[in-house]
Amino acid sequence: MIRSFTQNDALPIIANDRVGCVVWPVLTMPKPNPIDQFKANLVVSLEAGTFMRLVLSRPTRGDDAPEKVLARLVNLKGMPHLSLTYRHPTRDVTKNIPITEVGSWISEQVSGHFRSALLGTMKRDWQLHVDESGEAKLVGHKSSSNEVPSREHDQAKETILDNSARDWLRGLDVVDGDGKVRASMADKHSQIDRYLEIFTHLAKDCAWIGRDGPPLQLADMGSGKGYLTFGLWHLFHRVWKQPMRVIGVESRQDLVKTTNDLSRKIGADGLEFMAGTIESAKLPKIDGLIALHACNTATDDAIRRGIELGAQLIVVAPCCHKEVRPQMGKPEPLASVLEHGIMAERMAEWATDGLRALFLEWAGYRTKVFEFVSSEHTPKNLMIAAIRIGEPFTSKKAREQIDQMKTFFGIKHHALDSLLSRN
Template sequence: MNAVDPLHADFLAQLTASVRDESFVKLTLGKPRGADATLRNLLVRPIALRGAAHLSFVWRHERQDITKNHPVGEALAALTPLIGTDFYSAHLFTTARLAQLEFNKKGEPRLTYGPATTEKVDVAHDRTKPRLLTPESQAWLEKLGVTNHAGTVREGLADKHRQIHKFVEILSHLAAEANLPTHRPIEIADMGCGKGYLTFAINDYFNHVAHRAAHVQGIESRAELVTLCNRIATETGRTQLRFVQGDIASAKLPPLDVLIALHACDTATDDAIAKGVQAGASLIVVSPCCQKELRPQLHAPAVLAPALRHGIFQERHAEFATDALRALLLEWAGYDTKVFEFISTEHTARNLMITAIKRANGEVRTDGAAARAREFAAFYGIKSQALARHFGFIL
């Protein structure tokens, strides 16, 4: 295909002009011809990012979408070599008309036109998203210093604010899946709750958003934070919420429905999981941190040795092995697990979440689940691990 073919050049000129004069609505590229067999199409639309014009590229693959945002000039430069090479179909939607550029098997272009799109241009990128917390949550957000009296997020706390709302969104889905009681208040413990940001959010979600009565207890080792959080809970009328001093390992828990422990360091995550299982929790949510215990034990296949001489790969390898084994042990203990990134690494590096929902059918400790955990441990040479010890599970 000749890159300077008049029809091809005309289409590129129309694309550039529509972006510049703001008549551009979107561009879709299809019929992929590149090396990636999983790629389906590319969707491009205008956005405003930090007050500047950008184009958002959504690369749609068979099993995932990948979004990348580019300044206008950079984006147009990137699109030019894609059209007619990596993609044989291009649809340019503008407020004036639709331009369709199609290439045949020989790479010869055909340019046709259609009516203007009725789709509205929405360049908002950082637009306000619907939140699951009610306006009443502003009272504790302000007292904990996340927002000011006007409800504006304080400088430097945007990531914290985003994390709070993202966690509540995830919690809403997990609560719908878990077999939580409806005939009595839900019993919840937040282990190692720190300043209580998420503990307050948990309380507000169940008691004020989902309208499901819940008793929420935050457990924190630092006395000054316990005092602060109890004072704010009292001042904001959150009578179902209380904070107690203690650590994860020694905490005495009543029967629970939900146990949460975010960023508990190293084996403290194992302690929290074990506490949740022992307390009969239907839902366990943890975000592990500093997975150090297994690192000295790991004996990976020889083919990995050259890579694992790098400390960062050793660290990530230990994280994977630790959290994968935790998930396998939870499955043996009668839970269905999910492991995922709960908030982008752009906002926090500690972003892995393990969730476990107790099986409603009561199926626990099957031979198959035990074998999978032992085979995994044997592959890595793991002889001992904190959660396995809590469970009395022999690796």
């Protein structure tokens, strides 16, 4: 009788002496682990110089986790590194790791953080899928490209503010006649560009891009010189080719005239500026309301106005938090911490914006609070973005949390308290 042998069995010389034939063992080899195989393919492609790209997607958790990770090979100080861009809903974070650390890094990512990974090489593409039970599957495909990507670390960043934005950027004195960003306006240019990146994510969440139907209507409250108002118009009309009416509301008549003159000069159809305040401006029913750096309770006025006008999207960047601080007590176990002035100030800011987010949830919105503009260019600011997802003034949980938070900090009055009477 001929039998199969495993790797641990001793090898026989003769299995059947009657016929004198030698039968070598049939080895039962373990099935390759798809994750280990994907890791090996990645490491080999980096060492052989055939690596093209790597994309990780389908994150296993939400919160502030990146939606995907993009990787490319770069040279840093003469040494190969993998440059990783972590794509969050409102920002990108870039990290560089030497290729000697890639093996352990990719194992961690595909074993616990992402369920999909795509490796592109000059010879073959590999797609790894991991289901919710942890079972992995690896599929190979013909290479989608054989063009070697740039290995330069400092590449020109893709920006929404390309040459097509030169006319209004020049009119606002952000760039010179040659289209170069003025040194004194570099921070402002970065701020506009970053803001439009954030708004791109929010517009996608609202399903605005490519939407059929009447033109969307957006109001920018306290538009000032119009930097971001022109940017929003540019994003919709020139980048997305999407019909949109953008209205800038500004209390200073001279700025209203200047911005309207520039709008007419560049032929910005669908962009207009009007004199008024957050509360007094005569606006139609709108789809989105923006109010950046509205001081103190002006932010609350903008939130209330957006709710009243039926805005699907409300975006505010608060500043000058003055209303709540004088009312706040020093509850335990925070009493000793709040003895420090800077701690009490920060806590008042967080409590104020936290209540604003809860009031928006009470009004039927899904909220997200995040940092606006990286600290390399401007001071850190919080931004509150809210998208309407349900019936207003029905969330018992949000209402209870508002009451609990006000009671805990001893806050007797908030500028949005009038919303509590609506149900």
